[in-house]
Amino acid sequence: MKQGYWILAVLLSHWRRHPLQLMTLMVGLISATALWSGVEALNQQARASYDRAAAVFGGSRTAMLVGQRSSSFSQQLFVDLRRAGWRVSPVVEGRVRVQGRPLRLLGIEPVTFPAQAGSIPAVGAPDLKSFITPPGEALVAPETLTALAGTEGAALRTDDGESLPPLKVHARLAPDVVVVDIGLAQSILHLQGRLSRLLVGNTRSRLPPLETVAGDMLRYVEADAGTDLEHLTDSFHLNLSAFGLLSFLVGLFIVYSAIGLAFEQRMPMFRTLRACGVSSRQLNGVLLIELLVLAIAGGLIGLACGYLIAAGLLPDVAASLQGLYGAQVSGALALRPEWWGAGLAMSAIGTLAASATSLLKVIRLPVLAAAQPYAWRQSQRRWLGWQGVTAAAMLLAAIIVLTLGDSLISGFAVLALLLLGAALALPVLLALVLRIGERSSRRPLVVWFWADSRQQLPALSLALMALLLALAVNVGVGTMVESFSKTFTAWLDGRLAADVYVNAMSEAEARDIEASLRARQEVTAILPSGRAEIEIGGRPVEILGLADHATYRDRWPLLESRPNAWGDLKSGEAAFVSEQLARRLKRRPGDRLDVGTPTGDWSLRIAAIYADYGNPKGQIAVNIDAFTTRFPDLPRTRLGLRVSPGKIAPLIDDMRKAFHLDESRLSNQSTLKMESKVIFNRTFAVTAALNTFTLGVAGVALLTSLLTLSHSRLPQLAPLWALGVTRRQLAGIEFLKTIFIAFITAMLALPLGLLVAWCLIAVVNVRAFGWRLPFHVFPLHLAELVVVAMLASLLAMLIPLLRLMRMPPAALIRIFSNER
């Protein structure tokens, strides 16, 4: 034990004498752990939120019975079904406003609530009584309590004057949801004796058919993983995870090079230790402990940084999840013990993986081999050949996976193989470029320039690989994001063609609104529209009814269409299909599509395919008149208005006053557009932030590599100085070499980045979201990145160069005489 302590003290003394190396190692470890764990924290937070949401929904994880014709149905159906043996539990749901804040009010019945629907409220044990007996309880998430500025036990009123039972916090609820006992909910929502849906418990019993009990009043909705939030958002999280993992790898690159260098420098120390009677097993054991100590120290700091990153990104992630999928993610980051454990484990495993080769070398260390400086790097050189072969194999594998694979995972595999293959190929390519340079030079100093650059390559290659990866990913993601925003703006103009959107409370109100609008001159067109939810292939699909009007004909974002598509649509026998639905169903214009409607099957011809970016559900569009015929029971409450420019705001004000429409029922196109853009910007803000982090980490990798290299390069520079090259000249040469190598790397990163962008747009996005963006190249963005990369290299070189320029001649002399 004590021996181990002294050995550890000796091993650690190295870091005390080489703080820069320790810093490099730590930066690698910290950035690897921080980025990975930050992303993981975000994912965990989101998943925990989904669980909470699912607990409230009893959501789509539980089969449900819903009203066939209207949103609510008689409570007697619940009793009838129970008496017939159906294990159903009633739910009533509605929206209320409290202090102006819209909340979802859920009334549940805890005694019959099916266990698999999630652990609704703390209606486990003793709380049941207080929940179901007067005055009852209003269960809310902690965030909701805070948002309402309430305290537990406070009894609030809705803005309509209904009183809510006393508030009680329930940690596992989703934000902005209030859960009360069913009877209270019915009275608050003015739905006495009515239910919104029935949750169906799992049972193996044979049940009487639904129709014999409930007639045609209810519809059975299967428990469906496909509509589950977790499923919907999977691809979003996969994206995040992929970036987290990439950052982790870049960080490990640094760890690998720092540890490799530290081990190499300590080889003589290891030999001395062995000579002084430390057994090989002891030495390896203590080395392992040292690595773990470093890993845990770095891991802990990394986790703290990861927490900060996650906390910083959470608002954007939450906003984009809410915007894209309607998923509520709680805004307060709550970390679980598993997260800490996993973070430290990743850090430890990463460190061990990065140091595996070095450790193996020490384990096999013959005590007597004469200390060979730079043995580590020389062996690196031998690896170059192997690296080339591996790189080629990886790129080949990428092509194979691309042609054979069909899933999102395989899409990411292509991306990973492409990036790794390219990274491995980089030193080989650089060596080639430098050799060509060397061959074509005559002047001795220039020849030396090329030769020495080539000699430096192995030591720099890890940092350069990191730079290449970071740049390529930046180019890729940047290109994708910009392609998206360019496309998205045009697309929004097409999709949000009307100026004002109205959704009336009832059909009667809709007719009133229509009548009042006809009297207004500034309203140039009133376009009724419809929306219904159907199922195609067992998954939910939206069906839109569009008016036959120039507003749509001119702007609807068609991607592919048959001649006279709008004419066909008007006939009621054709439909437009959203891109993602068409891809999923593998249909093209001209194919037929059968749609189940309340009035029977509807066979439609696909007249066109249109872009519907960002919608996780499939969508089809049909003519509004045909839609109304096929869905006769659906209240016709939706109207789109064309309004003369400049008259929109007063019109909206008037309508708000006249019909008491809130913003969920009356919206302005420009507001909608702005909101949509904000959502999408935030979606990509996360990716962009991670991107920047990755570039930063690559910069640090470059800096630390150059710093360590500059130290060990002095023996090579000292003879030149002795031959009469000034320190300033030496610094100039060093500068040129590094900047040249970095530049070539950046140039190689550009095509790689465009390839990555293509992969993201044409492979990953299509597989993740179902839509494909047009591919645009943004030369300015590329130039900008090259400049950033050069600046990063410049910055990284600054310290070593200054050090070289200021090095006292005496130091150079000593190096010259000592090391030669």
Next chain:
Amino acid sequence: MSASPKISRRAFATGLAFFGFGRSASLAQNFAGLGGDASGFASVMPGKSFEFPRDHGPHPDYRVEWWYLTANLRDSTGNALGVQWTLFRQAIQPGPQREGWANQHVWMGHAAVTRADTHRYGETFARGGVGQSGVDAHPFHAWIDSWQMRGLDRMSAMNVAPLEVNASHEEFSYALRLEADKALVLQGEAGYSVKSERGQASYYYSQPHFTAAGIVTIDGRSANVTGQAWMDREWSSQPLAPDQTGWDWFSLHLETGEKLMLYRLRRTRGEPYLTGNWIGSDGQSVALSPKTAEMIPTATTDVAGRRLPTGWRIIIQDRGMTIDTVPLNPESWMGTRVSYWEGPVSFTGTHRGVGYLEMTGY
């Protein structure tokens, strides 16, 4: 007729059903938890005059109440089986019954079938006030979900017969018709059953004289069955003593036509309290003297992580009775939210016959 703390067995079940919803907390704690809640409910007083069919119906002023049926049956090839049907009511707040979801009663149903090699059970819960569960006195109808016990045409209020009873769950179902040619039996002193020296009591009557016939289906296999059945009706508001940990309870049909109800109440400290009633073939119920009866465990079974005494020797000196009981299925464990052992038994010795054993608090 002696003091009968038998209420404890049922009160345990309902009490725990409510206060320990989903938990198997220690019994004593749950009893203690029950303690404060009796105020505001009607008290059980001696001298009540029972009136039927009115008293077949619910007594919402009292906190707990149940309709409890066990049947010892045989199929056409002579194999023994048992059936249980139970409906519990508990008021979670005193006061007049409120309408709709505001109603303060919670109902719990248990049903089970037992063969020598199989034991299947199910449970269900309901809120009062909306019609998912309830009891009507006349015409008699007790139900929860699709499970029900219903008086048939011309039902005799005093005999509580004829009745039909049915239940179904995932793996089993049954439908029985019950007949009785003797009147129900008031337990305790004319139905006033004192259960402790402190004066806690229940109203309590039984119909132990049912004959039963019907169909039992287990795991998809149906059998025609016949046999005898025993119904208990009890209601009260009184809590239990904090030191009661559980009980071992028998209802036995003797081949002579006599019936025996016997149980012992276990306490954390001190001897178990033992009592019961001997019901003659003429229908007269006589309390046993605690001093003359003994219940001795003779065999144990490990089930659901617990060790239970499933074999018993019962000695009743003044009746010249020494019998040994054997469970039809030693693993008759009710793994419901409130869990206990309940299953058919048979016995031999000075007397022979069949019956039911319930054991709680293990």
Next chain:
Amino acid sequence: MVDISSTTDEAAMHIPQAAMLAIQSLTKTYCSAQEQIAVLRGVCVHVSAGESVALTGESGSGKSTLLHLIAGLDEADGGSIRIDDTEVIALADRDRAAIRRDRIGLVFQQFNLIPSLTVADNLAFQSRIAGRHDSHWQNELVDRLGLGNLLKRYPEQLSGGQQQRVAIGRALAVRPSLLLADEPTGNLDEATADDVTDIALDLVKRTGCAFLMATHSTRLAAKLDRKVRLSAGRIA
């Protein structure tokens, strides 16, 4: 007290009782890609406690190999090495390391100090891991070696002679039974070499350990009790 044997096994008959180090018929062959090189072909050497012996010979005569085998840094092909009556050849790496730690002091031509430790820590290192650190003894060593005002320095801040004195101090700090030195003065100028050798000899006398020093300097070898000469893998 002195016994210089050549190749034969009979020499074993003459081993003095007090021999701290007894080497019998030691052989070692290195395999290279092309050929097998027999470095040691049956070497016998004995060194008694308190005795200093110079091991001389041409470069490549196997001096270093012999020292490495004695120290258990390398494995012999045949023969016997007994240190203080322990046969080291048969021992596992772990046990050889323990012997090296507890009973042997090693001094190399390249000093082999640990660059990241101060002089004081370098001195104390081996005795610490051997669990027999003795601060009185260390202070005495510091005095004798003249390192008093260098204790807080790092090896790179020392001259060669100073470094070698630290190395000798480290080797003797454990009070070894056997001090092995491999060309300890090879990197030093003549005056410094004399100085270092004198200090080492003085300390060897004080501790009473056996001292075997490989050197190609006859001048230095003359300072020791006796010389053995290694030639063509044998003691000449």
